[in-house]
Amino acid sequence: MGEPRNPRRSFVKFTGRKTKHAQRSNPVDVIDVEEEDTIRRLCREVSDELEALTERAVQQIRSELPAYSAVPVAEQGNYIRKQLSAMLCAVAENETITTEDTDRNRELGRRRAMQGLPLSDVIETYHIASRELWDTMVQRSTKPTHELLQAGGKLWDLVHAATSAVAVGHSEATRSEQAIRAGVRYRFFETLHSATDMELSNARELAQTLGFDTQKSFQALSAVEDEWSEAQVEHLQRTLDSVHVVAHCSRHGSRVIVMCQGEPTEVIHAIMRDHPRTSLGIGMPRVGLVGAAQSITDAERTLQLATAPGTTVSFADEWLIATLATHQDELLPLLQAGASVAEEHSHLMDAVRAFARSGFSVSAAARDIHLHANSVTYRLDRWQHLTGWDARTLDGLMKSMVSLELFHRKTLAKI
Structure with a gap:
């Protein structure tokens, strides 16, 4: 469903205020405030369970419309959640759909x-989600x-x-050759994300339609950036x-995936020129469609390490940390000590x-950080005392460096 950029109002504003209709001087147009507040209270109550309502709507849509398996669940849920919120606001305030929503x-x-x-399927999603909303009300x-x-x-x-x-x-998109290519x-x-043998055949x-040699x-x-609009993605493609x-x-959620054949330098420059604050993960060059799918995995794993805006990280350079980063939860009990010590004793x-x-x-x-060799020795001893790693x-060095790269890197990015 449609996703407004910003919610028009907060539900905390629903109570204790007359709408513009209730402020008119003509008695025929006056809405009873108590009746009006009843609808507002109802909308607020429904908004309190918006997450569960959204989940039910998504499940129902995917049950009734198999074609929606092509849409990522998170993306669909985000659209529906914000649209339902906007509808509740409009019902509570007795307003029409805004130009922004349109x-x-x-x-x-x-x-x-x-x-x-x-x-027909896209329109049906609105009917299904709104039916769930109305039933809840x-x-x-x-x-x-x-x-x-x-x-x-x-x-x-x-x-x-x-x-x-x-x-x-x-209708605009289906008439556009550009949209067909998109x-x-x-x-x-x-x-490629699915990567089964049957799907790779497709x-x-x-x-080949896109001009790749398989x-x-x-x-x-x-x-990744705060948000990529379809217009920005199309501009990048041009x-x-x-x-x-x-x-x-x-575009896939908050990410844009780029696939290329040949030296990627021009592609990287094009992205960073138009989006200088974007973070960029670069996968390994790999042969064939199976390799293409793996290169996407490389790029997405490496993107986790590009924590500062405008950072470019290559899997070829950071393959060890990028791979281990997918197991951070399991490694945290083993390696958290280094990051904790680093935060307090930089x-x-x-x-x-x-x-x-x-x-x-x-x-x-010692020469590198302008200290006496004895001072470096003391600090290495102190590090061992606090972390248990020599x-x-x-x-000891492997645990120390992996800990700093995995867990202290995020701390540095916030400074």
């Missing part, structure tokens, strides 16, 4: 068209009232307005169409890092 519904229609979903109401029936009529007016905007966006790109990346045809190496990049390698991109961490990058030489480490042994 624009977002139109964009959703375009996105679902790119994902290959028929318009009826269940939470103490008894059927005239005001509740009016609220029901208002809700379905909102559904009609929203689905009309979705239909416009969907749909092929989206299905190509979704198929990916081969999609890859016998050559693929290299993936994963970029830029990629002009570089000297085959490259395609598609000078000890500096000595350990200097020792590691100076060829395990105390004298070289950085002058292979085991």
Whole structure:
């Protein structure tokens, strides 16, 4: 369902305030404040269980509409949650759909068209989710009232307005050659994410349609920013169409995945030029479609290490930490000590890092951080005392560096 950028109101504003209709001087137009507050209280109560309501709606949609398996659950839940919240606000305040909501519904229609979903299914999701919302409102109401029936009529007016905007966006996309290509790109990346033999067979045809040679190496990049709109993704794709390698991109949640064949330098520059604060993970070049799927995994794992805005991290350089980062929860009890000590005693961490990058030489480490060799020795001893790890042994140094890279890196990014 359509996702407004910002909720128009908070439900805490629903009580104790007359709407613009109640402030009119004509008695015929005046709405009884007590009746009005009843609907507001009902909407607020329903909003308190919005997460459970959204989950029920998502499950019902996926049960009734198999085509929605092509849409990530998190993405769908996010759209539905915000749309239901917006509808509750509008019902409570007796207002119409906003221009912002209309624009977002139109964009959703375009996105679902790119994902290959028929318009009838997209519209049906609004009916299913709104049905769940209405059923919940009826269940939470103490008894059927005239005001509740009016609220029901208002809700379905909102559904009609929203689905009309979705239909416009969907029709615009299906008439656009650019949108058709975007749909092929989206299905190509979704198929690679699934990576079963049958689906990779489908990916081969999609890859060839996009101009990839399935016998050559693929290299993936994963970029993340606060939010990528469809317009921004399309702008990036137009830029990629002009570089000297085959490259395609598609949005998946908060990430944009780029797949290319050939030297990726131009692609990286194009992304960072238009989005200088984006974080970028770069996968390994790998052969064939199975390799392409693995390169996406490389890029997404490496992206976890790009904690500061504008950071670019390569799997080829950080493969060990990027791989271990997927097991942070399991490793935390073993390695948390190093990060805790580093946070309280950064000078000890500096000595350990200097020792590691100076060829395990105390004298070289001392020159690196402008200290006497005895001071570095003291700090390494102190580090061992606090963590239990002797950085002058292979085991102790490995635990120390992995701990700092996995757990202290995030701390540094927040400073």
